[in-house]
Amino acid sequence: MASGRDWREGFVELWPTTFVQRRLADCEAPNQELLGLVRDMERENRDLTTDYRTPDLFNRDHPAVNWLRAGVNDTVVGYLRHIGIDYPIDWRIHGWPSVNRFGDYHDAHNHPRAYLSGTYYVTIPKSREKLKTRGDLRPGCITFYDPRPGVNMTAIKGDPYVNPEYTVTPEAGMLMMWPAFINHFVHPNLSKQIRVSISFNIVLKWSDDYLPDQG
Numbered sequence: 665m666a667s668g669r670d671w672r673e674g675f676v677e678l679w680p681t682t683f684v685q686r687r688l689a690d691c692e693a694p695n696q697e698l699l700g701l702v703r704d705m706e707r708e709n710r711d712l713t714t715d716y717r718t719p720d721l722f723n724r725d726h727p728a729v730n731w732l733r734a735g736v737n738d739t740v741v742g743y744l745r746h747i748g749i750d751y752p753i754d755w756r757i758h759g760w761p762s763v764n765r766f767g768d769y770h771d772a773h774n775h776p777r778a779y780l781s782g783t784y785y786v787t788i789p790k791s792r793e794k795l796k797t798r799g800d801l802r803p804g805c806i807t808f809y810d811p812r813p814g815v816n817m818t819a820i821k822g823d824p825y826v827n828p829e830y831t832v833t834p835e836a837g838m839l840m841m842w843p844a845f846i847n848h849f850v851h852p853n854l855s856k857q858i859r860v861s862i863s864f865n866i867v868l869k870w871s872d873d874y875l876p877d878q879g
Protein backbone atom coordinates (compact mmCIF):
# COMPACT_ATOMS: atom_id res chain seq x y z
CA MET A 665 0.00 0.00 0.00
CA ALA A 666 1.40 3.40 -0.96
CA SER A 667 1.96 5.66 2.00
CA GLY A 668 3.88 8.74 3.03
CA ARG A 669 6.46 6.51 4.67
CA ASP A 670 8.21 5.83 1.37
CA TRP A 671 7.92 9.42 0.27
CA ARG A 672 9.90 11.17 -2.42
CA GLU A 673 10.19 14.90 -2.85
CA GLY A 674 7.69 16.36 -5.32
CA PHE A 675 4.01 16.79 -6.10
CA VAL A 676 1.61 13.91 -5.49
CA GLU A 677 -1.77 13.58 -7.26
CA LEU A 678 -4.06 12.06 -4.66
CA TRP A 679 -7.41 10.31 -5.07
CA PRO A 680 -7.85 10.34 -8.84
CA THR A 681 -11.13 9.36 -10.50
CA THR A 682 -10.45 7.70 -13.84
CA PHE A 683 -13.08 7.95 -16.52
CA VAL A 684 -12.76 6.72 -20.10
CA GLN A 685 -14.65 7.79 -23.20
CA ARG A 686 -14.11 6.40 -26.68
CA ARG A 687 -15.83 5.91 -30.00
CA LEU A 688 -16.26 2.35 -31.20
CA ALA A 689 -15.15 2.09 -34.84
CA ASP A 690 -17.55 1.00 -37.58
CA CYS A 691 -20.55 1.33 -35.28
CA GLU A 692 -23.21 2.21 -37.85
CA ALA A 693 -24.30 -1.32 -38.87
CA PRO A 694 -24.13 -2.78 -35.32
CA ASN A 695 -26.12 0.20 -34.04
CA GLN A 696 -28.92 -0.56 -36.52
CA GLU A 697 -28.98 -4.17 -35.34
CA LEU A 698 -28.88 -3.15 -31.68
CA LEU A 699 -31.75 -0.74 -32.22
CA GLY A 700 -33.84 -3.52 -33.75
CA LEU A 701 -32.96 -5.86 -30.91
CA VAL A 702 -33.85 -3.27 -28.26
CA ARG A 703 -37.18 -2.57 -29.90
CA ASP A 704 -37.91 -6.32 -30.02
CA MET A 705 -37.03 -6.55 -26.32
CA GLU A 706 -39.28 -3.59 -25.61
CA ARG A 707 -42.22 -5.31 -27.27
CA GLU A 708 -41.71 -8.20 -24.85
CA ASN A 709 -41.31 -5.94 -21.81
CA ARG A 710 -42.99 -2.55 -21.73
CA ASP A 711 -40.98 -1.47 -18.68
CA LEU A 712 -37.63 -2.18 -20.25
CA THR A 713 -35.92 0.98 -19.01
CA THR A 714 -36.86 0.68 -15.36
CA ASP A 715 -36.91 -3.11 -15.12
CA TYR A 716 -33.19 -3.24 -15.76
CA ARG A 717 -32.33 -6.47 -13.98
CA THR A 718 -33.97 -8.63 -16.62
CA PRO A 719 -33.23 -9.56 -19.24
CA ASP A 720 -29.45 -9.34 -19.36
CA LEU A 721 -28.70 -8.00 -22.79
CA PHE A 722 -25.15 -9.36 -22.84
CA ASN A 723 -26.30 -12.88 -22.15
CA ARG A 724 -27.24 -13.33 -25.80
CA ASP A 725 -25.43 -14.73 -28.80
CA HIS A 726 -26.29 -12.05 -31.31
CA PRO A 727 -23.79 -10.53 -33.79
CA ALA A 728 -24.28 -6.92 -32.67
CA VAL A 729 -24.28 -7.89 -28.98
CA ASN A 730 -21.09 -9.87 -29.57
CA TRP A 731 -19.60 -6.81 -31.26
CA LEU A 732 -20.53 -4.57 -28.33
CA ARG A 733 -19.34 -7.14 -25.75
CA ALA A 734 -15.94 -7.19 -27.45
CA GLY A 735 -15.80 -3.39 -27.35
CA VAL A 736 -16.70 -3.32 -23.66
CA ASN A 737 -14.18 -6.03 -22.76
CA ASP A 738 -11.47 -4.25 -24.72
CA THR A 739 -12.29 -1.04 -22.85
CA VAL A 740 -12.14 -2.80 -19.47
CA VAL A 741 -8.72 -4.25 -20.32
CA GLY A 742 -7.42 -0.79 -21.26
CA TYR A 743 -8.98 0.79 -18.18
CA LEU A 744 -7.48 -1.70 -15.75
CA ARG A 745 -4.08 -1.34 -17.38
CA HIS A 746 -4.34 2.44 -17.19
CA ILE A 747 -5.13 2.51 -13.49
CA GLY A 748 -2.15 0.26 -12.81
CA ILE A 749 -3.63 -3.20 -12.25
CA ASP A 750 -0.95 -5.62 -13.43
CA TYR A 751 -2.44 -8.98 -12.42
CA PRO A 752 -5.35 -11.08 -13.83
CA ILE A 753 -8.90 -9.90 -13.20
CA ASP A 754 -12.02 -11.85 -14.07
CA TRP A 755 -15.38 -10.16 -14.61
CA ARG A 756 -18.77 -10.49 -16.16
CA ILE A 757 -20.80 -7.82 -17.92
CA HIS A 758 -24.40 -7.22 -16.96
CA GLY A 759 -26.19 -4.83 -19.26
CA TRP A 760 -29.61 -3.45 -20.06
CA PRO A 761 -31.05 -1.08 -22.65
CA SER A 762 -32.61 2.28 -21.83
CA VAL A 763 -35.15 3.88 -24.13
CA ASN A 764 -35.83 7.52 -23.32
CA ARG A 765 -38.78 9.15 -24.98
CA PHE A 766 -39.85 12.79 -24.81
CA GLY A 767 -39.53 13.97 -21.21
CA ASP A 768 -37.80 10.84 -19.93
CA TYR A 769 -34.80 11.32 -17.66
CA HIS A 770 -32.92 9.32 -15.05
CA ASP A 771 -32.40 10.62 -11.51
CA ALA A 772 -28.92 10.88 -10.03
CA HIS A 773 -27.77 7.41 -9.03
CA ASN A 774 -24.79 5.09 -8.86
CA HIS A 775 -24.49 1.35 -9.43
CA PRO A 776 -24.04 -0.59 -6.16
CA ARG A 777 -22.27 -3.95 -6.18
CA ALA A 778 -20.47 -3.25 -9.45
CA TYR A 779 -16.80 -2.37 -9.85
CA LEU A 780 -17.13 -0.30 -13.02
CA SER A 781 -20.17 1.01 -14.86
CA GLY A 782 -20.66 2.33 -18.34
CA THR A 783 -22.97 3.29 -21.14
CA TYR A 784 -22.93 2.78 -24.88
CA TYR A 785 -25.05 5.04 -27.09
CA VAL A 786 -27.05 3.43 -29.89
CA THR A 787 -29.02 6.41 -31.15
CA ILE A 788 -29.22 10.04 -30.05
CA PRO A 789 -31.99 12.44 -31.17
CA LYS A 790 -30.98 14.99 -33.76
CA SER A 791 -33.97 17.26 -33.22
CA ARG A 792 -35.40 19.14 -30.26
CA GLU A 793 -38.96 20.27 -29.70
CA LYS A 794 -39.47 24.03 -29.68
CA LEU A 795 -40.67 24.73 -26.16
CA LYS A 796 -40.70 27.77 -23.95
CA THR A 797 -38.10 26.56 -21.46
CA ARG A 798 -35.22 28.07 -19.56
CA GLY A 799 -32.11 28.46 -21.63
CA ASP A 800 -29.70 26.35 -19.61
CA LEU A 801 -31.27 22.95 -20.22
CA ARG A 802 -29.02 20.22 -21.54
CA PRO A 803 -31.44 17.68 -23.00
CA GLY A 804 -30.11 14.18 -23.45
CA CYS A 805 -26.79 14.96 -21.77
CA ILE A 806 -25.29 12.93 -18.96
CA THR A 807 -23.71 14.61 -15.94
CA PHE A 808 -21.24 12.98 -13.56
CA TYR A 809 -20.62 14.34 -10.08
CA ASP A 810 -17.38 14.62 -8.12
CA PRO A 811 -17.51 11.79 -5.54
CA ARG A 812 -15.91 14.08 -2.97
CA PRO A 813 -18.81 16.31 -1.91
CA GLY A 814 -17.89 19.91 -1.28
CA VAL A 815 -14.32 19.97 -2.61
CA ASN A 816 -15.29 22.89 -4.84
CA MET A 817 -16.34 24.99 -1.82
CA THR A 818 -13.14 27.01 -1.67
CA ALA A 819 -11.89 26.44 -5.22
CA ILE A 820 -10.46 29.34 -7.19
CA LYS A 821 -10.19 29.85 -10.93
CA GLY A 822 -7.71 27.49 -12.53
CA ASP A 823 -7.42 24.93 -9.75
CA PRO A 824 -8.65 21.38 -10.38
CA TYR A 825 -11.40 21.48 -7.75
CA VAL A 826 -13.59 24.17 -9.36
CA ASN A 827 -16.12 22.05 -11.21
CA PRO A 828 -18.12 19.54 -9.17
CA GLU A 829 -19.69 18.07 -12.32
CA TYR A 830 -18.68 16.82 -15.73
CA THR A 831 -21.29 16.86 -18.49
CA VAL A 832 -21.11 15.06 -21.81
CA THR A 833 -23.30 15.37 -24.89
CA PRO A 834 -23.41 11.76 -26.08
CA GLU A 835 -23.29 10.65 -29.68
CA ALA A 836 -24.10 7.32 -31.29
CA GLY A 837 -21.14 4.95 -31.12
CA MET A 838 -19.73 6.49 -27.95
CA LEU A 839 -18.80 4.30 -25.01
CA MET A 840 -18.06 5.65 -21.56
CA MET A 841 -16.94 3.83 -18.43
CA TRP A 842 -16.29 4.98 -14.87
CA PRO A 843 -16.01 3.66 -11.29
CA ALA A 844 -19.45 2.40 -10.27
CA PHE A 845 -19.59 4.70 -7.24
CA ILE A 846 -19.82 7.87 -9.38
CA ASN A 847 -23.23 9.48 -9.24
CA HIS A 848 -24.63 10.42 -12.62
CA PHE A 849 -27.79 12.00 -13.96
CA VAL A 850 -29.38 11.69 -17.40
CA HIS A 851 -31.06 14.90 -18.50
CA PRO A 852 -34.55 14.83 -20.03
CA ASN A 853 -35.00 14.00 -23.67
CA LEU A 854 -36.72 16.98 -25.31
CA SER A 855 -37.08 15.35 -28.70
CA LYS A 856 -39.86 13.26 -30.18
CA GLN A 857 -37.06 10.98 -31.41
CA ILE A 858 -36.01 8.25 -28.99
CA ARG A 859 -32.69 8.18 -27.19
CA VAL A 860 -31.41 4.61 -26.86
CA SER A 861 -28.44 3.61 -24.78
CA ILE A 862 -27.12 0.39 -23.28
CA SER A 863 -25.90 0.63 -19.72
CA PHE A 864 -23.74 -2.02 -18.14
CA ASN A 865 -21.99 -3.06 -15.00
CA ILE A 866 -18.61 -4.74 -14.75
CA VAL A 867 -19.02 -7.18 -11.88
CA LEU A 868 -15.87 -8.85 -10.61
CA LYS A 869 -15.78 -12.60 -10.15
CA TRP A 870 -14.21 -12.47 -6.74
CA SER A 871 -10.71 -13.68 -6.01
CA ASP A 872 -8.77 -13.16 -2.81
CA ASP A 873 -5.96 -11.92 -5.07
CA TYR A 874 -7.97 -8.66 -5.23
CA LEU A 875 -7.44 -7.94 -1.53
CA PRO A 876 -5.07 -4.97 -1.11
CA ASP A 877 -1.79 -5.61 0.66
CA GLN A 878 -2.08 -4.64 4.29
CA GLY A 879 1.08 -3.18 5.63
Ligand SMILES: [Fe+2]
Pocket residue numbers: 773774775848863
Ligand atom coordinates in the same frame (compact mmCIF):
# COMPACT_ATOMS: atom_id res chain seq x y z
FE1 LIG B 1 -26.53 4.65 -14.48
